[in-house]
Amino acid sequence: KQIILLPGDGIGREIMDSAKVVLQAVAHEYGHSFTFHQHAIGGDAIDQYGTPLPEETIQACQNADAILLGAVGGPKWDQVAVHLRPERGLLGIRKTLGLFANLRPVKGFQALLHASPIKEEIIQDSDILIIRELTGGLYFGQPSERRDNGNAVVDTLSYTREEMERIIDKAFESARIRNKHLTSVDKANVLESSRLWREVVEEKAKDYPDVTVEHMLVDACAMKLITNPSAFDVIVTENLFGDILSDEASVLTGSLGMLPSASVRSDGVGLYEPVHGTAPDIAGKGIANPLGMILSAALMLRFSFGMEEEASEIEKAVNECLEQGYHTADLRIKDGIQVGTKEMTDKVLENLT
Amino acid sequence: KQIILLPGDGIGREIMDSAKVVLQAVAHEYGHSFTFHQHAIGGDAIDQYGTPLPEETIQACQNADAILLGAVGGPKWDQVAVHLRPERGLLGIRKTLGLFANLRPVKGFQALLHASPIKEEIIQDSDILIIRELTGGLYFGQPSERRDNGNAVVDTLSYTREEMERIIDKAFESARIRNKHLTSVDKANVLESSRLWREVVEEKAKDYPDVTVEHMLVDACAMKLITNPSAFDVIVTENLFGDILSDEASVLTGSLGMLPSASVRSDGVGLYEPVHGTAPDIAGKGIANPLGMILSAALMLRFSFGMEEEASEIEKAVNECLEQGYHTADLRIKDGIQVGTKEMTDKVLENLT
Numbered sequence A, B: 001k002q003i004i005l006l007p008g009d010g011i012g013r014e015i016m017d018s019a020k021v022v023l024q025a026v027a028h029e030y031g032h033s034f035t036f037h038q039h040a041i042g043g044d045a046i047d048q049y050g051t052p053l054p055e056e057t058i059q060a061c062q063n064a065d066a067i068l069l070g071a072v073g074g075p076k077w078d079q080v081a082v083h084l085r086p087e088r089g090l091l092g093i094r095k096t097l098g099l100f101a102n103l104r105p106v107k108g109f110q111a112l113l114h115a116s117p118i119k120e121e122i123i124q125d126s127d128i129l130i131i132r133e134l135t136g137g138l139y140f141g142q143p144s145e146r147r148d149n150g151n152a153v154v155d156t157l158s159y160t161r162e163e164m165e166r167i168i169d170k171a172f173e174s175a176r177i178r179n180k181h182l183t184s185v186d187k188a189n190v191l192e193s194s195r196l197w198r199e200v201v202e203e204k205a206k207d208y209p210d211v212t213v214e215h216m217l218v219d220a221c222a223m224k225l226i227t228n229p230s231a232f233d234v235i236v237t238e239n240l241f242g243d244i245l246s247d248e249a250s251v252l253t254g255s256l257g258m259l260p261s262a263s264v265r266s267d268g269v270g271l272y273e274p275v276h277g278t279a280p281d282i283a284g285k286g287i288a289n290p291l292g293m294i295l296s297a298a299l300m301l302r303f304s305f306g307m308e309e310e311a312s313e314i315e316k317a318v319n320e321c322l323e324q325g326y327h328t329a330d331l332r333i334k335d336g337i338q339v340g341t342k343e344m345t346d347k348v349l350e351n352l353t
Ligand SMILES: CC(C)[C@H](C(=O)O)[C@@H](O)C(=O)O
Pocket: A087, A090, A091, A243, B189, B190, B219
């Protein structure tokens, strides 16, 4: 398997090393052969090539079986022109590779739940998979421009029925192998695109009679994620709603630094990245939490390579570390032992077999 | 002062009666003269006139000094064609009257904080005013239509610089008389409209040197509202972001049924409504919580009539009731006394003078 590593900026490089050694250990144990090639993206690529997504990186990714991404961005590039910003690299790679389905599991770790801003009794049984459409909507719709001598502006929320169908299919398939409940989120009382979305969901629902479907308005969903998160199983929504709701959901468990994400397309190729950012303030200090990146590598094994057993083993090892009290500086565990990036990675390795 | 009452649907009628008697008591105490005229909107108007916003209602509102709205919508009208739905009445009245600024205060009541899904230490000092642009953006932008034989769809996020300027001015003015901190929320790393928004905020900031401004991405704001709500003072954002974030924020205090909202324009005319919905399941039972409606009437006195003292008196009376342990069925107070809509209203009246 050809795996492309895009460490990106800030703590990206440190945590990528952790993911790599964990993958190497798993490959050794199960007799897999993974090859790794590292390329530049984001601010790192701006510094080296003058563009956040160099042609060479695109080509490498196009030939890859899967991609691991650290994180992109940082204050260093804040003054760069918009179309050359580090985030453009991320948007560009999603779009170029057609990674239309962003999967964001939100599930707390028992040892960390006490750190949640939400009361423990409300959050403890939550296990949500948010599926966000990633290559359409307001992110890429045209026109997106100033008008009337700069005195007006438009952006366009644009979708084809086909783009809706494939993400909604993905959501039904995911619900089918989980708890068979799908919440489709839209703003159908205002947006025409949401009304088409609802129609497509209704049509597709006929193909998945074993899955129950409910429609929810995005504002209502933003409330219910806080008041009753355990009522959700799979949530599916368009790009921008998904951006907001998945980030909202990510803080519920009290361990943002732990959460992985997957951006995939139908043939299984995918890009995997932790939900947290580049954390420029702690970059290079060896104290970053590598677990979100390691868990992203586990998602890669599951979703892109179909290696369920290997993925579960990594996830169990991570959980073991927390149960043993090991945590990085961003986390708190009662009577726990604070460790750095490297020690945390070593603990995961120890718990692997 | 001419006040138009639009009770609307569900519990709207019951709680409107409560607001009216409280206003009458205040008018009596302070020697004001308020006249009330009631008109139909939403499902109620659909049943009576076949349209959610009858011409007669529009005209009455156009001549009013202020408008009180209960709530609109309910399952009864779910099958009605989209452009005739109860919510259209609400969107129509906002747009027709040019009520561009939606003000949503989010502040908990000490007696109710324990009911928050958020840990008390996180939420207790929060006092946020969310200012949402209400007549632009994706809600009204054109085109909003199906294309390519129904196989594609677009909605348009459209703003003029002027529409941005007036809401941003409103936000700076509000911050100035509060804690002088403004958070402007956008998605400037993706949307051209957000980049213009940021420019306008930067320009306006020069006119309000006493107010500190920060820019925040909408996804980051959705997180921070949960992890650190007390870091906010005034938040200003465009229509749809404001819809999502203000509803998200409304559940933080644990007392959605208590929250008022104001939708105003520059000359002081405004529409005031509670944040909660029509609650069709308890409509007509005399158990609805009238406090959100009563507090909306207080906002009307403050924002539309400049009657600060009168507004504060109502707010204090409501707080007194809670401190005395009185609560409706939607709330819980330890060792409290559960009462119905009418008794709750009577308790507010008792606490008034
Ligand atoms: C960096 C930004 C453009 C991006 C997005 O909005 O998609 C990020 O917030 C994310 O969710 O991955």
